[in-house]
Amino acid sequence: MNNRIGIMGGTFDPIHYGHLVIANEVLFKFDLQKIIFVPTGNPPHKRSAALADAYHRYMMVQFATMTNPSFDVSNVEVEKDGISYTVDTIRELKNKYIDTKLYFITGTDAVLDLPNWKDPEEILNLCTFISVNRPGYVTDTLDDKLDKLMKKYKGEILSIRAPQLKISSTDIRNRIREGRPTKYLLPENVEQYILKNGLYR
Numbered sequence: 001m002n003n004r005i006g007i008m009g010g011t012f013d014p015i016h017y018g019h020l021v022i023a024n025e026v027l028f029k030f031d032l033q034k035i036i037f038v039p040t041g042n043p044p045h046k047r048s049a050a051l052a053d054a055y056h057r058y059m060m061v062q063f064a065t066m067t068n069p070s071f072d073v074s075n076v077e078v079e080k081d082g083i084s085y086t087v088d089t090i091r092e093l094k095n096k097y098i099d100t101k102l103y104f105i106t107g108t109d110a111v112l113d114l115p116n117w118k119d120p121e122e123i124l125n126l127c128t129f130i131s132v133n134r135p136g137y138v139t140d141t142l143d144d145k146l147d148k149l150m151k152k153y154k155g156e157i158l159s160i161r162a163p164q165l166k167i168s169s170t171d172i173r174n175r176i177r178e179g180r181p182t183k184y185l186l187p188e189n190v191e192q193y194i195l196k197n198g199l200y201r
């Protein structure tokens, strides 16, 4: 298995530099061929006027990744009705990319939430997890916690450090709603897309 691809899942509501910097760091540190960004479909529980629909989130990820030839965007989840599960997406990508090692990239908060995902054992059987430190979530017991997850689900979770950006989509949405600045938190073309389409108001 000489091929190595990274998968970056997320709601991306909207995508910001915190997402882009960790994906790029993993691309470099693991010498991956590319990173595939997979925006989630519209989860029924997240349906609310304050959140952008899958089409807009997908478009924003396209705009944000446009200047990086090693970043791709997949529409597998946004094309599905309702919730899509990470385990199904990874299985699909595994069938598409034969003979390829898959790395699933997450921030600290997401990896620690793994027990709440559907079929964590199968997920870890299909790919290696890369846990990237996220400011505000790093705990001194992180390595212990990751060890426990690896034993429980019999898989591999690697931990790396990336430049720490304390940016979240939640904060960006709040800023837009309250008319506070979002410049330098996300790519300019994404900011313009949000403005043009009146998102998060």
Ligand code: ATP
Pocket: 009, 010, 011, 012, 013, 018, 019, 022, 105, 106, 107, 108, 109, 110, 111, 132, 133, 134, 135, 165, 166, 167, 168, 169, 170, 171
């Ligand atoms: P929200 O506030 O809506 O939950 P978010 O900023 O957490 O948005 P998500 O789309 O939920 O973004 O996250 C997708 C993935 O990116 C998750 O694995 C998350 O841990 C990671 N991530 C998001 N922001 C950062 C950041 N600033 N640093 C490191 N990892 C991040």
Ligand code: MG
Pocket: none
């Ligand atoms: Mg989040």
